[in-house]
Amino acid sequence: MPTFPSRPDVPDGEPAEGTPAAEDPVVLHEADLRPFMAAFPSGVSVVTTLDADGLPRGLTCSSLASVALAPPTLVVCIRTASPTLEALLAQGQFALNLLHERARGTSDLFASGDPARFERTEWRLPLGASGPHLTASAHAVADCTVVKTAAFGDHTAVFAEARRVTVRPSAQPLLYGLRRYAEWSAAAAAPPPAASPRPPHVVPPEGAARVRG
Numbered sequence: 001m002p003t004f005p006s007r008p009d010v011p012d013g014e015p016a017e018g019t020p021a022a023e024d025p026v027v028l029h030e031a032d033l034r035p036f037m038a039a040f041p042s043g044v045s046v047v048t049t050l051d052a053d054g055l056p057r058g059l060t061c062s063s064l065a066s067v068a069l070a071p072p073t074l075v076v077c078i079r080t081a082s083p084t085l086e087a088l089l090a091q092g093q094f095a096l097n098l099l100h101e102r103a104r105g106t107s108d109l110f111a112s113g114d115p116a117r118f119e120r121t122e123w124r125l126p127l128g129a130s131g132p133h134l135t136a137s138a139h140a141v142a143d144c145t146v147v148k149t150a151a152f153g154d155h156t157a158v159f160a161e162a163r164r165v166t167v168r169p170s171a172q173p174l175l176y177g178l179r180r181y182a183e184w185s186a187a188a189a190a191p192p193p194a195a196s197p198r199p200p201h202v203v204p205p206e207g208a209a210r211v212r213g
Contacts, residue, residue, distance in 0.1 A: 041177025044103075046110045046138070047076055048123070048131040049094040051087035056118045056132045059084045060111035062176060063155075064096070072162040073147065080156045088158065089146065095131030096142045096162075100171035101183035103137035107174065130163065139171030 048058035063077035076096065078085040088094045099107055109117045122136035130143035144160035151157075175182040 038178050041175050041182070044099045044107045044174045044176050044181075045076075046097045046099060046106065046134055047078065047084060047088070047094050048097060048134070049084065049088040049091050050125075050131060051083075052090060056123065057084040057087045058110050058117065058132065059113075060107050067159060072165075073159060074142070074144070074162060075157050075159050077155045077157050080151055080154055085156060085158070089149065091131075092146045093130035094144055094146070094158075094160070095129055095133055096144055097134045097138035098140040099134075099137050099174045100139035100168075101174045101185060103134075103174055104181050106134060106137035107176070107181075128164070133166070138168075139173060140165065140167045142166075 042062050042064070045061050045064050046058050047061045048056060051057050059078070059082060061076050061078060065075050067073040067075050074096070078088075106121055109120060114120070118132070121134060123132040123134050125132055128143070130145065133141050142162040143164040144162050146158055146160050148159040149156055150159075172184040172188075175184055175187065
């Protein structure tokens with residue numbers, strides 16, 4: 001039986017024009033994660049550390065996740081070109097400040113790159129701290145030691161073990177999503193959705209036939 005060469009415009013294994021395909025091809029485009037992650041509200045944190053000269057460094061970070069409870073490990077993702085990341089890796093430690101719901105200004109300040117941001121906010125360096133504590137803006141602070149890093153694309157994932165955690169139970173978290181802030185106390189105070197009424201349970205009369213599926 002004679003054989004015929006494949007058409008040059010049809011790759012091997014693909015049907016030629018007019019031949020029904022089992023499934024339409026899937027076209028994948030490069031995804032922009034910004035609108036996707038904007039639809040995933042989260043808390044707001046500020047990563048702080050000291051540089052080689054003892055000067056404070058810091059930035060707003062919402063890319064944060066818990067990795068393990070034992071040992072207590074978390075991960076933050078920071079732009080690789082950030083001077084704060086450079087200082088953090090050189091020191092091998094940092095403080096993670098979770099902002100309370102009245103600290104929107106602090107979040108914007110540390111996201112702006114303002115070189116005077118530490119002069120415009122209250123902070124201190126307690127004994128044994130891994131970085132500056134934003135005392136007027138944070139409802140919780142974790143002092144962390146870097147244990148591993150992984151660079152990918154334009155960001156670096158920093159895995160760190162939390163050595164000490166300080167919590168202010170009276171303060172409530174600041175939330176961020178869909179490119180705007182929200183207060184946890186307001187979100188938690190919203191009434192739950194009304195429950196749908198359940199249909200009445202009808203008991204068939206004695207002797208009535210029952211239909212089984």
